[in-house]
Amino acid sequence: MRRRGNHIRQGKDKTVIGKKVAVVGATGAVGQEMLRCLEDRNFPVEQIKVFASSRSAGKTVRFKGREVEIEEARPSAFTDIDIALMAVEADQSKEFSPVLAKNGAVVIDNSSAYRMDPDCPLVVPEINPHAISRRPKGIIANPNCSTIIMNVPVWPLHMANPVKRIIVSTYQAASGAGKPAMDELAESARLWVEGRPIVPKALPYQLVMNLFSHNSPIGENGYNSEEMKMVNETRKIFNAPEMAISATCVRVPVMRAHCEAVWLEFAQPMSEARAVEILRQAPGVRILDDRKANRSPQPLDASGQGDILVGRIREDISLPGRGISMFVAGDQLLKGAALNAVQIAELL
Amino acid sequence: MRRRGNHIRQGKDKTVIGKKVAVVGATGAVGQEMLRCLEDRNFPVEQIKVFASSRSAGKTVRFKGREVEIEEARPSAFTDIDIALMAVEADQSKEFSPVLAKNGAVVIDNSSAYRMDPDCPLVVPEINPHAISRRPKGIIANPNCSTIIMNVPVWPLHMANPVKRIIVSTYQAASGAGKPAMDELAESARLWVEGRPIVPKALPYQLVMNLFSHNSPIGENGYNSEEMKMVNETRKIFNAPEMAISATCVRVPVMRAHCEAVWLEFAQPMSEARAVEILRQAPGVRILDDRKANRSPQPLDASGQGDILVGRIREDISLPGRGISMFVAGDQLLKGAALNAVQIAELL
Numbered sequence: 001m002r003r004r005g006n007h008i009r010q011g012k013d014k015t016v017i018g019k020k021v022a023v024v025g026a027t028g029a030v031g032q033e034m035l036r037c038l039e040d041r042n043f044p045v046e047q048i049k050v051f052a053s054s055r056s057a058g059k060t061v062r063f064k065g066r067e068v069e070i071e072e073a074r075p076s077a078f079t080d081i082d083i084a085l086m087a088v089e090a091d092q093s094k095e096f097s098p099v100l101a102k103n104g105a106v107v108i109d110n111s112s113a114y115r116m117d118p119d120c121p122l123v124v125p126e127i128n129p130h131a132i133s134r135r136p137k138g139i140i141a142n143p144n145c146s147t148i149i150m151n152v153p154v155w156p157l158h159m160a161n162p163v164k165r166i167i168v169s170t171y172q173a174a175s176g177a178g179k180p181a182m183d184e185l186a187e188s189a190r191l192w193v194e195g196r197p198i199v200p201k202a203l204p205y206q207l208v209m210n211l212f213s214h215n216s217p218i219g220e221n222g223y224n225s226e227e228m229k230m231v232n233e234t235r236k237i238f239n240a241p242e243m244a245i246s247a248t249c250v251r252v253p254v255m256r257a258h259c260e261a262v263w264l265e266f267a268q269p270m271s272e273a274r275a276v277e278i279l280r281q282a283p284g285v286r287i288l289d290d291r292k293a294n295r296s297p298q299p300l301d302a303s304g305q306g307d308i309l310v311g312r313i314r315e316d317i318s319l320p321g322r323g324i325s326m327f328v329a330g331d332q333l334l335k336g337a338a339l340n341a342v343q344i345a346e347l348l
Numbered sequence: 349m350r351r352r353g354n355h356i357r358q359g360k361d362k363t364v365i366g367k368k369v370a371v372v373g374a375t376g377a378v379g380q381e382m383l384r385c386l387e388d389r390n391f392p393v394e395q396i397k398v399f400a401s402s403r404s405a406g407k408t409v410r411f412k413g414r415e416v417e418i419e420e421a422r423p424s425a426f427t428d429i430d431i432a433l434m435a436v437e438a439d440q441s442k443e444f445s446p447v448l449a450k451n452g453a454v455v456i457d458n459s460s461a462y463r464m465d466p467d468c469p470l471v472v473p474e475i476n477p478h479a480i481s482r483r484p485k486g487i488i489a490n491p492n493c494s495t496i497i498m499n500v501p502v503w504p505l506h507m508a509n510p511v512k513r514i515i516v517s518t519y520q521a522a523s524g525a526g527k528p529a530m531d532e533l534a535e536s537a538r539l540w541v542e543g544r545p546i547v548p549k550a551l552p553y554q555l556v557m558n559l560f561s562h563n564s565p566i567g568e569n570g571y572n573s574e575e576m577k578m579v580n581e582t583r584k585i586f587n588a589p590e591m592a593i594s595a596t597c598v599r600v601p602v603m604r605a606h607c608e609a610v611w612l613e614f615a616q617p618m619s620e621a622r623a624v625e626i627l628r629q630a631p632g633v634r635i636l637d638d639r640k641a642n643r644s645p646q647p648l649d650a651s652g653q654g655d656i657l658v659g660r661i662r663e664d665i666s667l668p669g670r671g672i673s674m675f676v677a678g679d680q681l682l683k684g685a686a687l688n689a690v691q692i693a694e695l696l
Contacts, residue, residue, distance in 0.1 A: 033687075057430065057444060080615060103594065129494045131551065150507065155682075165666050165667075166666070167515050167611055167666065169517040169596075169609035171519070171559055171598065171600070185557075189537055189540060189541050189556075189557075190541045191535075192537060193537050193541050204642065205646060205648075206648065209533075209537075209601065209602055209603055209647075209648075210535075210646055210647050210648045211519055211600060211602060211607060211646060211647060212644070212646045213642065213659070213660055214674060215641070215642055216642075218639040218640075218642060221662065221663070221665060222620065222639065222660070222661070222662025223662065223665065224642070231665070241626045244665075244666035244667070245376075245665075246611065246664050246665055246666035246667070246671075248517075248609040248660065248673060248675060250519065250607075250609070250675075252519070252559060252600055253557065253600075253601050253602075254557055254558060254559060254601075255557055255627055259559060259598075261517035261596040261598070261609075263515055263594065266368060272570065291566040292566075294552065294563055294564075294565070294566060294572070296560070296561045298553060298558055298559065298560045299557075299558050299559060300553075300554065300557075300558045302454035311561070312561055312570070312596065313570070314569065314570025315569070315570065316594050316595035317569060317571065317579070317593075317594055318513050318514070318593055319513075319592070319594070323594075325594060326594060327561060327596060329597075
């Protein structure tokens with residue numbers, strides 16, 4: 001039974017102490033979903049603080065039926081917080097997160113700032129919840145969205161039969177580039193319909209009726225940083241530093257759910273039937289794979305869903321007996337970002 | 349020098365005999381591009397006949413500045429034709445192509461009807477032009493669009509260093525499902541912008557702001573028929589029956605150019621520099637790969653282009669020294685269909 005305004009919540013068989021929670025970057029696409037996840041999942045919030053840029057300060061956001069005033073995100077304001085959910089860019093996180101942690105908050109950071117820091121756990125609750133216990137900096141990193149969406153279904157397969165190599169190509173939604181990119185996609189759809197010129201601003205190129213290689217910097221080895229996040233973060237989350245992974249990341253004209261075509265090479269023989277059996281029992285996974293109806297995960301199916309949808313599960317005919325291919329879809333803003341962060345907070 | 353209305357064209361150093369050419373399915377997306385390719389490439393047409401369904405009979409299409417009346421496609425009309433370009437569905441091709449061939453035409457068929465027939469060559473002019481010489485049925489098959497677009501850049505690499513395995517995921521445009529699908533994508537964009545419900549008809553699901561696994565039937569092995577075309581047709585065109593190939597084919601909200609993320613495994617060591625050098629000299633290939641500017645092939649670049657664009661060329665870090673990954677884009681209606689068919693006609 002939940003009583004609003006009281007910081008003690010009665011669970012079925014235990015008393016839950018309410019937390020003082022802050023969402024930093026509360027007006028962005030991920031920040032707004034964080035507030036929604038806290039609310040939808042009945043996270044025990046004793047007090048909520050919401051921070052954004054000075055532009056938004058003084059405006060309000062709605063949380064649990066009431067208006068909460070947005071404060072300007074600046075270090076001096078970060079006091080009396082138990083858990084800080086960070087939905088800001090990496091450079092801002094580097095400025096804010098250590099202050100929050102020093103002031104006693106556990107920081108759950110959605111940016112890339114601390115993901116590869118050996119002193120910050122990188123956590124997907126279905127995979128490595130135990131990792132949160134060692135957090136000398138007080139900061140827990142939330143993985144890259146494409147990484148989480150791939151890892152949730154790959155992990156249980158890897159536990160059953162070690163995955164030696166992953167090949168993945170992504171179909172990433174506009175939401176991964178933030179609210180301005182989502183707005184730009186919607187606006188450019190209107191311009192396209194009206195036959196008017198499209199001038200991209202938030203995105204580097206026209207996205208409507210087009211697609212392009214992910215617009216993160218390309219490194220020495222020819223991979224862009226989004227692709228290397230999928231490689232390095234998966235290795236860290238799985239504690240599999242030798243796992244061979246190659247990714248091609250592509251932005252497609254879709255609003256908020258990422259899809260991925262995944263090929264897995266296993267150390268031991270792996271049948272399609274066994275893969276399906278494992279995935280059917282996997283936490284956070286829902287199979288959508290009707291061959292007769294030709295029905296498999298689509299971005300519209302995954303939008304607004306917490307689970308990762310998996311379909312097109314089949315033996316890889318180019319690697320008989322050792323390979324599985326599948327197609328996955330997940331909401332970039334939910335399991336790819338906000339939901340995973342709130343699930344980490346629940347582990348605390 | 350070209351003189352209109354005369355069936356003798358003077359080439360630089362030879363006399364070209366004009367041909368009596370028919371386009372069957374002339375009102376469809378591919379048929380229209382076939383007419384345009386014949387015109388743009390100055391194909392020596394002595395006489396053009398255009399056929400479509402009875403619905404379109406009596407209407408006209410424009411060819412070389414004049415209106416040509418559309419005839420109803422029916423076997424009795426298929427006389428006095430040298431070359432027939434078929435842009436119809438497989439079942440119609442099976443009805444029409446043998447009649448045309450019996451009446452003396454060389455048939456170039458864009459459908460899947462004869463592609464795997466051992467008595468019909470399956471031709472990409474940059475790859476196996478010699479194959480056209482043996483055509484006991486008088487029918488030459490034009491490969492699947494995704495297959496052609498992948499094969500043009502893969503072939504020269506395979507010639508330099510045998511490709512053992514191909515992994516490919518596609519980003520396929522609406523045009524692959526025909527003109528009704530292109531119209532539906534445009535119309536659904538308008539409905540989306542207006543916030544009105546989208547009811548797919550030509551396509552199985554909403555495509556705008558969404559994507560879905562290719563809507564061809566899924567077979568016993570879990571692969572859909574589009575994917576198996578890429579596997580089987582590539583093996584036939586390359587004369588490489590043992591080549592390991594796995595494809596995942598996906599329809600994306602793009603009008604007319606397909607993209608593909610491709611991973612190649614080579615028999616011998618292969619460097620990125622060597623792959624780039626080979627692709628730079630490859631016929632029908634244009635490299636678009638600026639890492640600093642993060643510029644690689646997009647559907648809008650490839651639309652209206654005859655070449656296959658290749659970018660993101662890099663060593664596959666999951667297969668050091670033996671793998672190359674790349675991203676390709678090609679116009680589905682041109683090199684993926686009409687242009688390739690007209691190039692085959694030019695070989696005759």
